[in-house]
Protein backbone atom coordinates (compact mmCIF):
# COMPACT_ATOMS: atom_id res chain seq x y z
CA UNK A 1 0.00 0.00 0.00
CA UNK A 2 1.33 3.42 -0.85
CA UNK A 3 0.88 6.54 1.19
CA UNK A 4 1.30 10.13 0.15
CA UNK A 5 3.40 12.02 2.66
CA UNK A 6 5.82 14.86 3.07
CA UNK A 7 9.14 14.82 4.84
CA UNK A 8 10.40 18.12 6.15
CA UNK A 9 14.00 18.52 7.21
CA UNK A 10 14.90 21.59 9.22
CA UNK A 11 18.49 22.15 8.15
CA UNK A 12 18.91 24.85 10.79
CA UNK A 13 18.22 22.34 13.56
CA UNK A 14 20.17 19.49 11.94
CA UNK A 15 23.62 19.05 13.44
CA UNK A 16 24.90 16.27 11.21
CA UNK A 17 24.64 13.37 13.64
CA UNK A 18 23.35 11.20 10.76
CA UNK A 19 21.24 8.88 12.86
CA UNK A 20 18.65 9.34 10.12
CA UNK A 21 20.82 7.87 7.36
CA UNK A 22 20.92 4.37 8.80
CA UNK A 23 17.13 4.32 9.23
CA UNK A 24 16.24 5.61 5.79
CA UNK A 25 18.73 5.74 2.93
CA UNK A 26 16.88 8.62 1.32
CA UNK A 27 18.60 10.81 3.87
CA UNK A 28 22.06 11.61 2.59
CA UNK A 29 25.02 13.67 3.67
CA UNK A 30 24.95 16.90 1.68
CA UNK A 31 28.03 18.84 0.62
CA UNK A 32 27.74 21.18 3.61
CA UNK A 33 27.94 18.30 6.11
CA UNK A 34 24.27 18.39 7.03
CA UNK A 35 21.57 15.97 5.97
CA UNK A 36 19.66 16.22 2.73
CA UNK A 37 16.81 14.23 1.25
CA UNK A 38 17.08 12.36 -2.02
CA UNK A 39 14.25 11.26 -4.24
CA UNK A 40 10.71 12.50 -4.13
CA UNK A 41 10.07 15.98 -5.32
CA UNK A 42 12.12 18.14 -3.05
CA UNK A 43 12.43 21.77 -2.50
CA UNK A 44 14.71 24.01 -0.49
CA UNK A 45 12.63 26.65 1.20
CA UNK A 46 13.49 29.48 3.51
CA UNK A 47 11.83 29.32 6.92
CA UNK A 48 10.32 32.31 8.66
CA UNK A 49 13.21 32.44 11.12
CA UNK A 50 15.79 32.74 8.36
CA UNK A 51 16.87 29.09 8.26
CA UNK A 52 16.38 26.66 5.43
CA UNK A 53 14.37 23.53 5.22
CA UNK A 54 14.03 20.79 2.65
CA UNK A 55 10.61 19.42 1.96
CA UNK A 56 10.23 16.28 -0.12
CA UNK A 57 6.96 14.72 -1.21
CA UNK A 58 6.67 10.96 -1.60
CA UNK A 59 3.96 8.55 -2.62
CA UNK A 60 5.24 5.08 -1.78
CA UNK A 61 5.30 2.34 0.86
CA UNK A 62 8.20 3.73 2.88
CA UNK A 63 6.35 5.92 5.35
CA UNK A 64 7.61 3.80 8.26
CA UNK A 65 11.24 4.28 7.20
CA UNK A 66 10.76 8.04 7.18
CA UNK A 67 9.06 7.92 10.57
CA UNK A 68 11.90 5.86 12.03
CA UNK A 69 14.42 8.37 10.74
CA UNK A 70 12.37 11.16 12.28
CA UNK A 71 12.21 9.49 15.68
CA UNK A 72 15.93 8.68 15.57
CA UNK A 73 16.89 12.32 15.04
CA UNK A 74 18.20 13.64 18.37
CA UNK A 75 17.30 17.24 17.58
CA UNK A 76 13.87 16.60 16.05
CA UNK A 77 14.87 18.10 12.73
CA UNK A 78 12.70 15.72 10.70
CA UNK A 79 8.99 15.98 10.44
CA UNK A 80 6.78 13.49 8.57
CA UNK A 81 3.26 14.47 7.61
CA UNK A 82 0.79 12.23 5.86
CA UNK A 83 -1.03 14.20 3.17
CA UNK A 84 -4.65 14.51 4.17
CA UNK A 85 -3.84 14.22 7.89
CA UNK A 86 -2.78 17.82 8.35
Ligand code: SF4
Pocket residue numbers: 009013014015016017018019020021027034035072073074075076077078
Ligand atom coordinates in the same frame (compact mmCIF):
# COMPACT_ATOMS: atom_id res chain seq x y z
S1 SF4 B 1 19.53 12.60 12.49
FE1 SF4 B 1 18.74 14.70 12.55
S2 SF4 B 1 20.51 15.92 13.16
FE2 SF4 B 1 21.26 13.97 12.45
S3 SF4 B 1 21.73 14.29 10.31
FE3 SF4 B 1 19.67 13.44 10.43
S4 SF4 B 1 18.38 15.26 10.43
FE4 SF4 B 1 20.41 15.95 10.93
